[in-house]
Amino acid sequence: MMRVGVLTGGGDCPGLNAVIRAIVRKGIEVHGWEVYGFRDGWRGPLTGQGTWLSCDDVEGILTRGGTILGSSRTNPYSDDGGAEAIKRVLSDEGIDALIAIGGEDTLGVARRLNDDGVKVVGVPKTIDNDLGATDYTFGFDTAVHIATEAIDRLHTTAESHHRALVVEVMGRHAGWIALHSGLAGGASVILVPERPFSVDKVVGWVERRFEREYAPIIVVAEGALPEGGAEVLQSGEKDAFGHVRLGGVGMWLADEISSRTGREARAVVLGHTQRGGTPTAYDRVLATRFGLHAVDAVADGDFGVMVALQGTDIVRAKLTEATEELKTVPLDRYAEAEVFFG
Helix, strand or coil: CCEEEEEECCCCCCCHHHHHHHHHHHHHHCCCCEEEEECCCCHHHHHCCEEEECCHHHCCCCCCCCCCCCCCCCCHHHCCCHHHHHHHHHHHHCCCEEEEEECHHHHHHHHHHHHCCCCEEEEEECCCCCCCCCCCCECHHHHHHHHHHHHHHHHHHHHHHCCEEEEEECCCCCCHHHHHHHHHHCCCEEECCCCCECHHHHHHHHHHHHHCCCCCEEEEECCCCECCCCCCEEEEEECCCCCEEECCHHHHHHHHHHHHHCCCEEEEECHHHHCCCCCCHHHHHHHHHHHHHHHHHHHCCCCCEEEEEECCEEEEEEHHHHHCCCCCCCHHHHHHHHCCCC
8 A cells, every 4th residue: 555645835825725635535535545644844754743644634625725734944955864854754654655735945855855766746836826837836816816806905995095005915036926916906007026127117107197096006026126226125034945035115115106206105015815715716626636636646656746737737747847947927928017007
């Protein structure tokens, strides 16, 4: 009987539980496997923390946000001996293969472990939609829906008070959430990390909007930069993968707009609300399909791969291909949005 481990790493994301459910149901009911859920990302296989999962354990979790297994940003390769510790834990539990659900950092660890002899299959997860080799990641659709609903609500309060509102959304290096939610929400300006912005141009678009007696909504990704400027940092802290925590560009931009136009401008930071709550129907279906196909990859003995969406098909891509380069917003896609600025 095969024993398969599963873990969820990095930031929580709507749809994680749908993946876990699919892996457990298909692994047990179709293949007769035993499935072991590691706790809190890579910390679980490092320390041996986890539990055997049954079909009863995943009953009713399809619609729940977050992850029943917990998560962390633990990096096994930040200390010497991490890979060997994971190998010992897997051997002690008799686990034959591992399914890792995560974004660039989690899957980067999965790739290195696979190179070090651990049998690993990856499942792409990130609300930022910035993983290569897959058209979409689950969690992205939910995040865009949440951000769009917030923008819809902010339009009315901005109009009532004749003020500009700057909406800061997630997106460290990729502006997919800003682009999609800004287009869907009818934003006056969309700012993304891929294109440094001119504050003068932003102010011009804002003033033009006011001249037409509409209140401007500016959607800005947390990693967006002014031309010639450094990242606007909320703190200098770094996580286990060396990422500086970003935040603050929305407040900074609102102050710039207010001082340059004499108009009232406020910032709204959506933050972790984009990651929480129940997943959309699209994300539930995509996450479920990813889980089912990850089980197929394990059953086929096809390791070192990540399941991916290409068109409407679920395919397998090498983990190296999925993690070697972030998928950022192409400038022609951004040019489509610029038509509506101002």
